[in-house]
Amino acid sequence: MTARRPLIAGNWKMNGGLAQVDGLAGALARRLADTAERPFDMLVCPPATLVAAVAGEVLGSPLMVGGQDCHTAESGAHTGDIAAAMLRELGASHVIVGHSERRADHGEDDATVKAKAEAALAAGLVAIVCIGETLAQRDAGETLAVNRRQLVGSLPAGATPANTVIAYEPVWAIGTGRTASPEQAQEVHAMIRQVLGESLGAEAAGAMRLLYGGSMKPGNAAELMAQPDIDGGLIGGASLKVDDFWAIAQAVQ
Numbered sequence: 001m002t003a004r005r006p007l008i009a010g011n012w013k014m015n016g017g018l019a020q021v022d023g024l025a026g027a028l029a030r031r032l033a034d035t036a037e038r039p040f041d042m043l044v045c046p047p048a049t050l051v052a053a054v055a056g057e058v059l060g061s062p063l064m065v066g067g068q069d070c071h072t073a074e075s076g077a078h079t080g081d082i083a084a085a086m087l088r089e090l091g092a093s094h095v096i097v098g099h100s101e102r103r104a105d106h107g108e109d110d111a112t113v114k115a116k117a118e119a120a121l122a123a124g125l126v127a128i129v130c131i132g133e134t135l136a137q138r139d140a141g142e143t144l145a146v147n148r149r150q151l152v153g154s155l156p157a158g159a160t161p162a163n164t165v166i167a168y169e170p171v172w173a174i175g176t177g178r179t180a181s182p183e184q185a186q187e188v189h190a191m192i193r194q195v196l197g198e199s200l201g202a203e204a205a206g207a208m209r210l211l212y213g214g215s216m217k218p219g220n221a222a223e224l225m226a227q228p229d230i231d232g233g234l235i236g237g238a239s240l241k242v243d244d245f246w247a248i249a250q251a252v253q
């Protein structure tokens with residue numbers, strides 16, 4: 001089995017301002033620089049308005065910067081939208097696509113998410129493709145089927161372990177303080193890796209990073225990331241506090 005380097009990714013969502021450029025991103029970059037042993041990669045995804053400032057702040061440090069969304073097109077008449085290449089030009093290396101909040105708030109379906117992920121790859125960004133079931137779907141016993149459908153429908157053509165990360169984020173666990181149990185998360189992650197194997201082959205599936213997201217905190221990160229198919233976290237609320245985000249990274253074994 002290929003060793004997968006854990007990825008600790010923070011999704012700031014629509015939070016943060018100029019104060020967080022130094023106070024959050026800068027602080028994390030300094031901690032990373034001061035840490036000799038660092039068995040993980042770390043990424044922050046601030047709002048688009050802060051990507052350039054954060055990228056400038058952390059330049060030369062191991063801390064990576066990503067966007068939270070991109071358009072499917074390279075450019076054009078799409079008021080208010082952002083192209084993947086624009087994020088890349090600012091210094092971003094990653095972009096989140098298909099977050100459940102965007103699927104809900106902006107009606108993004110799997111085909112749109114796939115097109116966004118492909119736009120990200122074309123621009124040289126790593127796509128973090130999000131999937132996850134609602135509580136109603138889980139209660140109806142549809143968890144594995146829903147996640148399989150979303151994964152197959154959202155996976156970009158040309159996905160490799162180097163350019164694509166999958167994030168499993170059960171909608172009912174996001175921002176609720178109610179996290180999936182390690183067993184619940186692992187069950188879905190194992191299915192994801194199996195489905196990836198069917199479309200990409202066993203070697204690529206074994207090397208691709210699968211993140212868990214949904215109320216990941218310092219107190220539950222270790223047991224989640226100890227699961228065989230969980231390779232890090234996509235963290236919302238706890239990524240807005242330097243100490244909490246750092247503590248989650250320290251939970252990597």
Ligand SMILES: O=C(CO)COP(=O)(O)O
Pocket residue numbers: 011099169173174175176177213214215216234235236237238
């Ligand atoms: O949606 C998430 C990350 O993308 C998870 O958010 P919380 O960590 O706040 O539950």
